[in-house]
Amino acid sequence: MSPKDYNPQIIEDKWKAYWNQSKLFKCPDNPPSEKFYCLVMFPYPSGTLHVGHGRNYIIGDVVARYKMMKGFTVLTPMGWDAFGLPAENAALKRGLHPKKSVRDNIDNMKRQLHLLGIGYDWDREIASCDPEYYRWTQWIFLKLYERGLAYRKNAPVNWCPSCNTALANEEVVNGGCERCGTEVVQKALYQWLFRITKYAQTLLDDLDTLENTWPKKVLLMQRNWIGRSEGARAVFTVESTGEELPIYTTRPDTLWGVTFMAIAPEHPLIDRLVKGTPYEEKVMEFCNRLRKRKRVVRGEEEPVKEGIFTGHYVINPVNGDRVPLWAASYALMDYGTGAVMAVPSHDQRDFEFAKKYDIPIKVVIQPPGKKLVVSEMTEAYVEEGEMVNSGPFDGTPNMEGIKKVTAFLKERGKGGPEVNYSIRDWLISRQRYWGAPIPIVYCDKCGEAPIPEKDLPVELPDEVDFTPRGQSPLAFVESFVNTTCPKCGGPAKRETDTICQWLCSCWYFLRFIDPKNDREAFSRALIDKWMPVDQYIGGVEHAVLHLLYTRFVVKVLCDAGYVSQKHREPFASLFTQGMxxxxxxxxxxxxxxxxxxxxxxxxxxxxxxxxxxxxxxxxxxxxxxxxxMSKSKGNVVSPNELCEKFGTDTLRLYELFIGPPQYDAEWSDKDIKGAERFLLRFWNAVTEDLERLSGCAGDYETLSARLLEAFRGGELKGETKHVFQETHRTIARVTGDIESSWQFNTAIAAVMELLNTLRATKMGDGDSGCKVKRYAFESMTLLLAPFVPHICEEIWEMLGHAPSIFKHGWPKANEAALKRDEIEMPVQVSGKVRGRITVAADATEDEVRAAVQGNESVAKSLEGKTIVKMVIVPGKIVNIVAK
RNA sequence: GCCGGAGUGGCGGAAUGGCAGACGCGCCGGUUUCAAAAACCGGUGAGGGUAAACCUCAUGCGGGUUCGAGUCCCGCCUCCGGCACCA
Known part of the structure; x- marks a missing residue:
């Protein structure tokens, strides 16, 4: 093998070592130039990365390296989302302590990231399971607690019987556990929750500021999840006791059509109302059964609506109607007030229920041009119409009626406008071992008491049988549980649940900015220098969970004064890559x-x-x-073998060329050959000509300026001039493709085209031919550097430049050099191309017309026809309409 | 059911309303080789025509706007994703 042969292994090792030693990605606390915070979501240490994960990190690396060449001071940190169920389950499977298993996995994944040539400032590495880190996660819990945003309550929660823990609403997917798919059941437990509902409106409003920089899909998913709804509150009265029973409705215009009220089986009012009545036994039996029901699963048939009459009646505030109170399966305890005013005529659910239990139906909205007859209705009428049977509002268009009836309720002190959200509070207690302990103790005298900040962290004990068993494993560790009360010094017991790992990932990007700080979670001054994250990159699966929780926590930290209010949105721009x-x-x-x-x-x-x-x-x-790609499907492809066989640069190039990064792509073992061939051609083209190219060595900028001057002076001719211009066009295309929407695939294709052009072109051996060729190769090397960094560093050095290429500026295209003198224009006759003319790029319409008239094949197509119209689009096309 | 996204050669994918299929894979032919691999050169949407010139058809389906539509508008179909007994 000659030394000029492309040997990826050798040059890749060489440059990886160089980047490490020269600390290319080391980022100072004070940026000497405009900062750019480029962040790829930190992974949980599953053990091994496959090429699907790889794509993610490669994309981030391309952006970081590109921004570096653009002159930014780039912060690219990496760490590990090491606490939580997945990490613990992996450890259980391997029969290891999570501490050990996480360490092993981190080591391996770190090796793989190095192998892929991804550059990070490893001096900032953090793992969320380190006490120096989770000390501050606990601190954040306390900050929420202080602000009344963390509270404990006993309520039915989503419980995964397989993972043996409670789950947040966001972790329940299709009625199953997000992690393992096991059907989730309801279980009553004392749980810690975060009052994210209090931030619902600001979480919604601030999405507007991300309109152009976050994927529409993610914004939509968050909006749906928050689920704002505007309506009215109407206060009914329980006839027997006189107590108020408010309801929430979006259709106050149908208030006169209420024929019964549906109340959630979980509603505590039921217990009181039926106690000691003949209805007690049957109603309680019904409610108790329904209280254990499983969640509704999408895809499955809609659950049957069931209900039972409670024996009580409620009074309608607008017309004094007395309607029966039913406990009904479709009334949800945790939305609105847990009670629904039922209008069977104009709500499909109420309609079905009324039909089933033979409850009267009363029409109060009449559609335009039709008349609804109750006996003929097969479904509720939910469209617009005119209010009828509605006392003072008869004849009012119902959309108008919504506002008017709301005001009417308010005037009479029986309700008024109200907004509801479907988002629920965030349940953060987990009955599992591998997480940060909740920093709370329970004292007989003082009750619930937070651990003082100075005593943090509450360390997670190592010697624990952490087999999941439905109660936190920590509850069985006496040395952990028994403690003293921080308020009175008396005996107390610790909370034994751990904090769900989503909280760990809510603030890691802040810690990356100040990772070694042992006095505070992060310095506000440094946060101001580096926030927001300019580019966040990750999977769309986090569209709701991670991104919503994080936005919430950051807002709380802003309100508590630890982060400036100007950073209420931590991620200025979000990119979600395809799988x-x-x-x-x-x-x-x-x-x-x-x-x-x-x-x-x-x-x-x-x-x-x-x-x-x-x-x-x-x-x-x-x-x-x-x-x-997943292990269970057996369809994972490991980057290790591919890097060994083809080289890292080839793998990177293929992963970037595979398709637009925001879309899913299908892996093909064959297509990687194309990437290999291209790099080989590129390498060979440079090395074969190296001697000649070295003859005109010099500074890239100087060469660029000289050639531009020569071009302007008309000194470049023929193919030399052509290659020079094509180089400028390629620079423009690649830059545009990266800047506009990260079209790395087309950016790479553009460079491929330039290489094809170069290889097909015989430029003279003269001085300018050599220079233009050198300029073209140097430009290509710079343009490819973010994608295939190792080979580009090597070629850059071979061409006589000092490393690193990433310290060199990004090439610039010159407007004048992009312009063509002559262009070929297709000439269409009635929409079909029938000839081509070559004209000056700035030809006037008359010149074009003259050229068209002189064109033989066009003339032939026009034989026997008369020209109706000639459309000339300068610089583009000519279309002749002929009959 | 509601809300998004997508549908283009054998395949991955390109196309500010202006020559559909850039670039790559695969395939076919050639050069090289004892042979193969690799590499290099040429060809490659479908149909017709003579392997030429040339013609016709073609971006999920059906309409429309336009000199001109993969792209814009209306109505469907299929696939993927999200939400859903949220009053």
């Missing part, structure tokens, strides 16, 4: 996955007397689906 997917094959005979991966639980064992690949190739009883 890398791969085909998964399943056997149509046995239904199992056809794979030889050891991570597949029960692979297909049907014998076809050939290799699995051959069987798949021949499609023998196999179906395929495109799935996200």
């Amino acid at each position: 890398i997917c791969k085909r998964t094959y399943a056997c149509t005979k046995c239904g199992h996955i056809v794979s030889d991966s050891p991570t597949v639980h029960e692979p297909c064992r049907c014998d076809y007397g050939m290799s699995l690949n051959d069987r798949i190739e021949k499609r023998l009883d196999v179906t395929d689906t495109l799935d996200k």
Whole structure:
């Protein structure tokens, strides 16, 4: 092998070592130039990365390196979301203590990130399970507690029987646990919650400031999740006791149509009302059964509406109507007031319920041009119409009626306008071991008492049997539980639940700015220098959970004065990358996955007397689906072997070329060859000509300026001039593709085109030919550097420049050099291309018309036709309309 | 049901309302080789035509606006994602 052969292993090792030693990614506390905080969501240490994860970090690395070349002081930190269920479950599976397992996994993943050539300021590395870190997570808990935003209550919660812990609403997906899919059940427990509902409106409002910098999809998901609804409160009265029973409705215009009231089975009022009445036994039986019901699962049929009459009546505030009070399955305790005014005529749910239990239906909105007859209705009428049977509002259009009736309620002291949100408070207690202990103790005398800040962290004990068993494992550790009350000094017991890991990831980007601070969580002055995160990159699966929680916590920290109010939104720009997917094959005979991966639980064992690949190739009883890479599907591709076989740069190039980064992409083992071939051609093109290129060595900027001067002076001719201009066009295209929407695939394609052009062009051996060629190669090297950093560093050095290429500025395209002298214009006849003309780029319409008239094939197409109209779009196209 | 996103060659994917298919993969032919791989050169949407010139059709389906529509408007179909007994 000659020294000029492309050997990725050698040069990649060389430059990785160089970046490490020269601390290329080391970021000072005080930025010497405009700062750029580039952050990829920190991962939980699962153990190994596959190429799907890799894409994420590569994208972040491209942005960081590009911004560096643009002259920014770039902060790119990395750390580990090391606390929490996934990490603990992984440890349990391996039979290791999470502390050890997390450490192993971090080491391995860090190696893999190095392998991928991703640059981070590792001096800022943090792991959320380190006491120096979770000390401040606990501190944040206390800050919320102080502000009345953390509270404890006994309520039914979502419980995962497999993970043996309570879950937040956000962690319940399709009625199952987000992590393991097990059906979630309801369980009553004392739990700690954060009052995120108090921030619902500001969480909603501030989304407006992110309109152009966050994906629309994420904004929408957050808005849906917060679920603001505007309506009215109407206060009904329980006839027997005279107590008030308020309801929330978005349709106050239908108040006159109320024929019953539905109240949630969980509602405490029921217990009191039926006590000692003949209804008690049956109603309580019904309620107790419903209180344990499982959540509604999407995709499944709508649950049957059930209910039972409580024996009580309520009085309608607007017309004094006396209507029965029912306990009903479809009334939800935790939305509105837990009671619903039921208008069967104009609400589909109420309609179904009324039909089932034979409750009267009363029409109060009439559609335009029709007349509703109760006996003929098969569904509720929910469209607009005119109010009828509504006392003083008869004849009012119902949309107007909504406002008027709301005001009417307010005047009479029976309610008024009200806003509701569907977001619920955030449940943060977990009955598992691997998390930060909640810093609270319970004292017989003082009750609930927070741990003083100076006593933080409340350390998680190591010697614990952490098998999940439905109660926090810490509850069995006496040395942990028994303590003294920080208020009175008497005996007290510690809270034994741990904080869910979402809180750990709510503030890690603040800690990255000041990672070693042992006096405070972070310095406000440094936060002001570095926040916000200019570019946040991560998976769309965090659209609600992580991103909503984080926005909430940051707002609280702002309100508490630890972070400036100007940083209420921590992530100025958000990018959600698509997943890398791969085909998964399943056997149509046995239904199992056809794979030889050891991570597949029960692979297909049907014998076809050939290799699995051959069987798949021949499609023998196999179906395929495109799935996200995962161990359980056996479709993961490891970057390690690919880096070894092709080199890191090739892998990076392929992952970037695979498609637009915001979309999912299908992995193909074949296509990576294209990336390899391109790098090889690039390398060979430079090395083959190196001697000649060295003959005109010099500073890139000087060369660039000289050539531009020569171009302007008309000294560049023919193909030399062409290549010079194409180089400028490529610079413009690549820069545009990166800046506009991270179209790395087309940016790379542009450089490929330039290389193709260069290889197909015979430039003279003269001085300017050599210079232009050098200029083209140097520009290509700079343009490719963020994507394939190792090979570019090497070529940059070979071309006689001092490393690092990332200290060099990004190339600039010159407007004048982009302009073409002559252009070819297609000439259409009635929309079909029938000829081409070559004209000056700035040709006038008359000149174009003359050229068209002189064109033979156009003339031929026009034979026997008359020209109706000629549309000339200067610089683009000519279209002749002819009959 | 409601709200998003997508649908383009054999495949991944390009196209400010202006030549559809850039770039790459795959495939076909050639050069090189004892042979193969690699590399290099050429070809490659479909149909017709003579392997030329040329013609016709083609961006999920059906309409519309326009000199001109993958792109804009209206109505559908399919797939993916989110939300949903939220009053």
